[in-house]
Amino acid sequence: MKIIRIEADWCPECVIFMKPVWEEISREFPSVSMEIFNYDKDEEIKIKYNISKVPTFIFLSDSGNEILRKNGIISKKEIIEIINKTSV
Amino acid sequence: MKFLKTFLFLLSILFANFSYAQENKIIVDFFYSPTCSHCTAERKFFDEMQPIFPELVVNRYNITEKENIDKLKEYYKNYNVSEQEYGLVPITFINDEHFVGFDKTIKANLESKITKYSAECKKPIIDQKCDEQLEGVSKKEQIKIPLLGTINVSGIHPFLLSSIFGFLDGFNACALMALAFLLAVLVGTGDRKRILIIGGTFVLVSGIVYFMFISAWLNLFMFLSYIKFLSFIIALLVIFFGVTLLREYIVKIVCKICDTPENKKESLITKLQRKIFAKMSAVGKSSVSIWVAIPIVSMLAAGVNTIELFCSLGFPMAYTKILTTYNLSPIAYYLYILVYIFFYVLDQLVILFIALFSLKITMISERGIRIVKLISGIFLLILGIIILINPGIISSI
Numbered sequence: 001m002k003i004i005r006i007e008a009d010w011c012p013e014c015v016i017f018m019k020p021v022w023e024e025i026s027r028e029f030p031s032v033s034m035e036i037f038n039y040d041k042d043e044e045i046k047i048k049y050n051i052s053k054v055p056t057f058i059f060l061s062d063s064g065n066e067i068l069r070k071n072g073i074i075s076k077k078e079i080i081e082i083i084n085k086t087s088v
Numbered sequence: 089m090k091f092l093k094t095f096l097f098l099l100s101i102l103f104a105n106f107s108y109a110q111e112n113k114i115i116v117d118f119f120y121s122p123t124c125s126h127c128t129a130e131r132k133f134f135d136e137m138q139p140i141f142p143e144l145v146v147n148r149y150n151i152t153e154k155e156n157i158d159k160l161k162e163y164y165k166n167y168n169v170s171e172q173e174y175g176l177v178p179i180t181f182i183n184d185e186h187f188v189g190f191d192k193t194i195k196a197n198l199e200s201k202i203t204k205y206s207a208e209c210k211k212p213i214i215d216q217k218c219d220e221q222l223e224g225v226s227k228k229e230q231i232k233i234p235l236l237g238t239i240n241v242s243g244i245h246p247f248l249l250s251s252i253f254g255f256l257d258g259f260n261a262c263a264l265m266a267l268a269f270l271l272a273v274l275v276g277t278g279d280r281k282r283i284l285i286i287g288g289t290f291v292l293v294s295g296i297v298y299f300m301f302i303s304a305w306l307n308l309f310m311f312l313s314y315i316k317f318l319s320f321i322i323a324l325l326v327i328f329f330g331v332t333l334l335r336e337y338i339v340k341i342v343c344k345i346c347d348t349p350e351n352k353k354e355s356l357i358t359k360l361q362r363k364i365f366a367k368m369s370a371v372g373k374s375s376v377s378i379w380v381a382i383p384i385v386s387m388l389a390a391g392v393n394t395i396e397l398f399c400s401l402g403f404p405m406a407y408t409k410i411l412t413t414y415n416l417s418p419i420a421y422y423l424y425i426l427v428y429i430f431f432y433v434l435d436q437l438v439i440l441f442i443a444l445f446s447l448k449i450t451m452i453s454e455r456g457i458r459i460v461k462l463i464s465g466i467f468l469l470i471l472g473i474i475i476l477i478n479p480g481i482i483s484s485i
Contacts, residue, residue, distance in 0.1 A: 010365035012265050013343045016272045016449055039348065052349050073342065073454045 001032055001067075001086050004058040006051050008039040014055045017073045025079055032083060059086065113145045114205045116198075117181040119160050121151055127178040130190040137199070141206045142416050151177060246414050246424045253407040254428035256467060258435025259460050261333075262399035265343070266392045267291065267436050268452045269365055270385075271443040273372030280444055282378065286371070287440045289382050293389035295433040298404075301397055302425050305408040322409050323476035329402030330468030337461040342454050344399075357395055364392050403464070406471040 005022065007014040026034065037045045039054045049058060053071040059082055061067050067086055070078075118134065120127035134146045149156040164174060167186045173179070180187045180194075182201055187194045257263070270290055274283045312318050335341075345361050348354075371384050397404070411424060442450050 008362075008366075009369045010362040011343070011346055012269045012365065013346055015369065016265070016268045016452065017454060019272065019276070020448070052347070054346050054348055072346065 001062060001083065002060040002064075003032060003034045004045070004049070004060060005034060005036045006039055006042075006045060006049070006054060006056045006058075007036060008054045011039075011054045013073050018055055021074075021076045021079065024076060025083075028080075029083055061086065113143050114141065114182075114202055116144065116146045116202075117149065117163065118146050118178065119149045119151050119156065119163070119180070120178045124177055126190040130178045130180070130195075133190070133195055133198070137202060141202055142420055143206060144202055246411060246416065246420075247427055249407070249410065250424045250427035251431050253403055254431030255435065256464065257400065257403040257407075257428070258432040260400040260403060260464060261336075261342075261457050261461050262396040263294070263393075263432075263436070264439070264452055264457065264460070266365075266368075266396060267294075267439060268449050270368050270372055271440065272449050273369050275443055275447050275449060277373065278447060280447075282381075283440075283444050285378050286381055286385050287443065289385045290389045291433055291436045291440055293386045294393045294436065295429050297390050297393040298397075298432060299425060299429045301393075302404045302408055302428065303422065305404055306412065306421055306425065309408055309412055319409070319475055322405060323472050325472075326402050326406045326409075326468050326475060327472030329400075329405075330465045330470075330472055333402075333461045333465030333468065337458050337465060340458065342457050357398065360391070361395055364388055364395070368392070402468040402471075406468065406475065409475060410471075 005018075007018075022034065025032065039046060039051065045051075049056070049066075049069075055072065057070045057074065058066055059068045059070075068082060070082075116134070118130065120131060131148070134144075134148075138144050138146065149159060151157055151160060160179070163169070163179075163181055163186075167181060167184075169179075169186060173188050176188050178188075178190050180190075180198065182198065183205070185201075187198065267287075267290065271283065271287055274287055277283075309318070309322075336344075345358050345365070367384070368388050371381055371388070374381075407428060411421065416424070439449075439452065442448075
């Protein structure tokens, strides 16, 4: 699975709350690939996924289809549940 | 440019003349002789009373000086002192009364008068403004709040008031968010020296800016004290900020600048906040020398605190308004604001030092921020109601 993270330099939720969570997820689930996009710089992604809140996390299947999207702060537990569900 | 003008305007208020704070003093005119033992006893008595009643002003006149003898003669005339009492010391004039000598009875009498005038905000030279406030005096001592019962407001020492407000304000969600953001970026570098110096600079400058703004509020409120409905406006604003925080708690708003709806125009404040946060992120991550980073972080701290002030306006507003009811000396006002700032900064220093040692941002969680908003919201709502239902607190400025 692949996770697209749309974040911004000015976003407190991304820096304070979500960054440490994603670091732990990367360590614990090395098979999950992650791509980080900057809301202010990556216009294409912003338009493609119709982003209206930062941070936005889009969970994609191996074939690239959007499975789920989450905004704002999400807990590590919730992310693990999503990964486990979609991996089955 | 607009922002700079606002900043300069607030600065000018900060350094404005404070002479109007001298109103509502208890003035005592005390004539004494340096060689008389009763005079010495009375001088000691006043020395003890003044720290307890900061509004007490004792004009001490040594009658061995000629100009004071002339002054005393004027007092004899104005107070209809009988000729038999001429030349006797000590002689004390308070309000429309005078006391010759100093013994236990006079001491008790003076003490009760000073206590009474202090409570009633009554000046010996009675002015109309003070008289008008007397009606609200009994209400000033105690406030009845629905569901909470009676609260004795006048009994709260200004030190305790400043500590509580400073401590609670230090945990305001906006101030916390800015500090946590910078620390989160700095922690990522793993450089403890940078965390301490850059984070410390941020906290220090935040404290200084906050001190300036609270002082400006204080001056502004005193300057505008002639506006009768000022307390009403303040109460409504404090209630507004309380309700806003409660709304944010209920609808779970943690980050107000994170929404980016396409069709909605973003406010100037949101844009500025984003710009400052992005700059903080850049400075925190960059490897520029600490000496270059310090002035940049100082400017950013000043900027973020100025903007955040609109976010956490409720606390400084309610605090300064209540502080003005204490009738303190100008220096005492500033000292109590410093107490407020000390506790405000202390909260942030604790967070800084935890980040420094653990290299983690603890104490700040989504739930924590929401709880802070709930507590602050309820607190501001109660304060707003206090200010609204009891004009006696505010009108004693």
